[in-house]
Amino acid sequence: MKISGEKIKGTISSVKEHWSKPPQGRYVPYKEILAYSVGGIGVKSVIFTIYYIGLSATSLLAGSALGLKNGDLVKLNIIATVIGLFLGPLRGYIIDNTRSSKGKFRPYLLYTGIPSGVLITIFAFLPFETMSYNQRLWALFVTYMLLQLCYPFYDQAYATLVQVMSPNSTERADIITVSTFIYSLSPSIMGFVVPIIAGYTGGLEHIGAYRVIMPIFGIGGALIGILSYTGTKERIIVSKDYTPKVPFFKGIAAGIANKYQWARSLTSWFILLTAGAGNITTWYFYYGIKDALNLTTEQQGVMNGTLMTVFGAAATPAMLLAPFLIRKIGKRNYYIMYMVANIFCLVGMYFCIEHIWVLYVFVWLRGFFNTFTLIADGAMNADVLDYQQYKTGERLEGLMGQFVGIIGTFISMGVTYLLQTVVMQNYFGLSDNYDDLYKLSFREPLSKGMIMIALVGYVLALIPFITMYTLTEEQHDSHIKVLKIRAALEDYATDSLSDGELEEAKKIYADSLESFEKSKAEYVNATGKERKKLRSKIKALEIVADEKERFNQPKMAAKVKKAEELLSHSVEELYGISEPTMDKYNEANALPEDTKEQAQLKSARLKEASKELDLFHKKAYDYIQARKLMKQVEYYSHWDEMFESEPEIIETVEA
Numbered sequence: 001m002k003i004s005g006e007k008i009k010g011t012i013s014s015v016k017e018h019w020s021k022p023p024q025g026r027y028v029p030y031k032e033i034l035a036y037s038v039g040g041i042g043v044k045s046v047i048f049t050i051y052y053i054g055l056s057a058t059s060l061l062a063g064s065a066l067g068l069k070n071g072d073l074v075k076l077n078i079i080a081t082v083i084g085l086f087l088g089p090l091r092g093y094i095i096d097n098t099r100s101s102k103g104k105f106r107p108y109l110l111y112t113g114i115p116s117g118v119l120i121t122i123f124a125f126l127p128f129e130t131m132s133y134n135q136r137l138w139a140l141f142v143t144y145m146l147l148q149l150c151y152p153f154y155d156q157a158y159a160t161l162v163q164v165m166s167p168n169s170t171e172r173a174d175i176i177t178v179s180t181f182i183y184s185l186s187p188s189i190m191g192f193v194v195p196i197i198a199g200y201t202g203g204l205e206h207i208g209a210y211r212v213i214m215p216i217f218g219i220g221g222a223l224i225g226i227l228s229y230t231g232t233k234e235r236i237i238v239s240k241d242y243t244p245k246v247p248f249f250k251g252i253a254a255g256i257a258n259k260y261q262w263a264r265s266l267t268s269w270f271i272l273l274t275a276g277a278g279n280i281t282t283w284y285f286y287y288g289i290k291d292a293l294n295l296t297t298e299q300q301g302v303m304n305g306t307l308m309t310v311f312g313a314a315a316t317p318a319m320l321l322a323p324f325l326i327r328k329i330g331k332r333n334y335y336i337m338y339m340v341a342n343i344f345c346l347v348g349m350y351f352c353i354e355h356i357w358v359l360y361v362f363v364w365l366r367g368f369f370n371t372f373t374l375i376a377d378g379a380m381n382a383d384v385l386d387y388q389q390y391k392t393g394e395r396l397e398g399l400m401g402q403f404v405g406i407i408g409t410f411i412s413m414g415v416t417y418l419l420q421t422v423v424m425q426n427y428f429g430l431s432d433n434y435d436d437l438y439k440l441s442f443r444e445p446l447s448k449g450m451i452m453i454a455l456v457g458y459v460l461a462l463i464p465f466i467t468m469y470t471l472t473e474e475q476h477d478s479h480i481k482v483l484k485i486r487a488a489l490e491d492y493a494t495d496s497l498s499d500g501e502l503e504e505a506k507k508i509y510a511d512s513l514e515s516f517e518k519s520k521a522e523y524v525n526a527t528g529k530e531r532k533k534l535r536s537k538i539k540a541l542e543i544v545a546d547e548k549e550r551f552n553q554p555k556m557a558a559k560v561k562k563a564e565e566l567l568s569h570s571v572e573e574l575y576g577i578s579e580p581t582m583d584k585y586n587e588a589n590a591l592p593e594d595t596k597e598q599a600q601l602k603s604a605r606l607k608e609a610s611k612e613l614d615l616f617h618k619k620a621y622d623y624i625q626a627r628k629l630m631k632q633v634e635y636y637s638h639w640d641e642m643f644e645s646e647p648e649i650i651e652t653v654e655a
Contacts, residue, residue: 027166027235033175035231036162040183042224043109043158046117048190049217050151052210053120053144055080056420060286064205064434066128066136070425076141078413084148085409091152095160103234105164108157110229116151117214117222119143124214128207158225164234190217191308195285199301204286205434257391260384263468265404270464271339272408272415273457276423276450277346281311281363283447284356287437292356307360314364318371325372330473331380336466338372343458345369350451353444383476390479393628423449474540481508481544489635492642502642509643512544551633560633563626575619585609 014023015030022029052061055077062068098104123143128136162175197216198209256262285307290300326334345366352358388394424430428446436442488505491497519541523534550556571579588605592598617624 025168026171027168028171028175032165032232033178035227036165036175037179037182039109039225039228039231040158040179041186041189042221042226043113043154043228044183044186045190045217045221046113046225047151047155048187049214049221050116050120050147052214053123053140053147055141055144056416060204060282061207061210062140064286065207065210066140067133067434068137068140069431070420071431072137074417074421076137076144077416080141080144080148081409081413083145085406087148087152091156095153095156103164105157105161106229106232106234108153109161109225112150112154112157113222113225114219116147116154117218117220119146119150120214120218124207124210154225158228161228161232161234165232166235186221188309188312191312192305195304195308196301199298199304203297203300258384258388259468260387260471261404263464264380264384265408266464266468267461269408269411270457270461272412273460274342274454275415276419277349277366277454279450280349280447283437283443284359284363288356288443291438291440291443311360311364311367314367315371315374318368319374322372322376326376326379331376331383332469332471334372335376335380336462338369338376339458339462339465341369342366343455346451346455346458350448350455353447353451354440383471386476386479386483387471390482393632419450419453423453472536472540474537475543478512478540478543481512482547484508485544485547486632486635489638489642490632493635493638506643509544509547512541516541516545548636548639551636559629563629566623566626567630571620571623574623577616577619579620580612580616582613585613 019030054062055073056062062073126139162172165175166172194213197212198204201209201212203209285304289303295303345362348362349359352362428449430446485505485508488501491501519534519538523531523538526534551560571577588602588609591602591605593602
């Protein structure tokens, strides 16, 4: 495809025209998009630099540069993880309640970025050479915890800012696409530059390297990141409308029935066992290659920078290939491919550990296949939530995410202890003399041990995923169709149908019935793969075809009967309380918040009004759910009226 001079001129003209003034129907001028995107390079540079300060001996900074023991770091990591369980919800609460003339998210870009950069720079210049072991250990832990109070606000604020820059969802998606492309330069630049800097400053296993790296990418990155504050605006006022809370244990009980959620969770927990395999890349980058090729520290730096660039490039072809593979084989098989491919790569790494260049080939392939998860994870999580909504009417992403996250946190702590203390320290003797990793006789069996554990992790992960995650693309498509039909039924009954909603629902139902009957007829004479394919299709279409009789099925009929019995009593009779109105909350929500005092008053009033509503929804949860169910029954009573063309469609199919 040729790009004409006219097209180039047109593009330049468009950029000039909309540099300060957005296109019609849009809200964000091009200069603001550029400021947000370039600022992202700085933000991500700060974040990636902070990652060097980790409570793990596999970190070259903690293990090699500071000489800290595995066991001690594991203990501190467990403490930090437990504290982190409380810090996460606290951060969410603070951000949710932020009211500022500068916006809801922008202030954190200004007030947390530079402190983070300064903090890691101060850390790098501490006199570690003269500090005792305990002083070095606690210096790392205190700095790590201070950063936990700071940089997550920075990262979250940048990621969320785009959601309030424009009320146009298409425009937001475009901004995300542009910004992601631009700020992805940050890891690429760091992947090439950092090893070279390290090569001329003693290597990443020496503190001197960090005294150059952290000011450049910490403070320098934070200064660039200010662009995302100065060059952007928040255009959407994020309101805090009252949303009934699902009681914790009620939500968990509903979520437990979601087998796909548990399949995903069990799989991810077993995959945690593969974390140790990532250490091998580090060990063979900084110890193995120097030992194998007899390189100087400077030569090692240049070689590492080149290799990091090559390995980083593995993600590009994977991302280009991903959409095609998902369309061809589906997300489930795509994810299975990722795990099976990793098993293949790990087997290759195990048997080729002595041949460093062959080892790097398998490391590159792992980077390629691991990119698949970046594409699949988000999409599968959305599918699971859609299924949850189809089954229960509630998506429960918050509750299930928290519950699964808490379990995952404790499992992660156990895996960390297993890998770093039991295996690396106690079994292989990697304690505080990391120079041992220069020795092939020490490095090789340790690496093979990590590979074997990772292999066990992937094999175990495959079992729940293959046996429990049976959700197909066709079934998910049917869930979405049913959710659209249910929404149309509700809107029809409440006289709030949007343009085209009824026609869309009728077409969905009619097309599904036609395809269902046609597939059943074809199945009779089909054989082999075609028969299997049709069976899967029929099973999926049955979800839509059976929706009309949803409340006539024994299980749902029993629920309806129970709901009718519950609603035969009053709220006062059952719970000893009166049902509150929304008046108090609505009055509070209508209060102005132009000044700090007004915002504080509004927040207090909303909190007071919410307490009364929360108490009612908690105590009368079953009653409220019963009322919802009976409303749905009423909606479904309009089915024949709404789908008036249904008999003709069935006759056509049968004919």
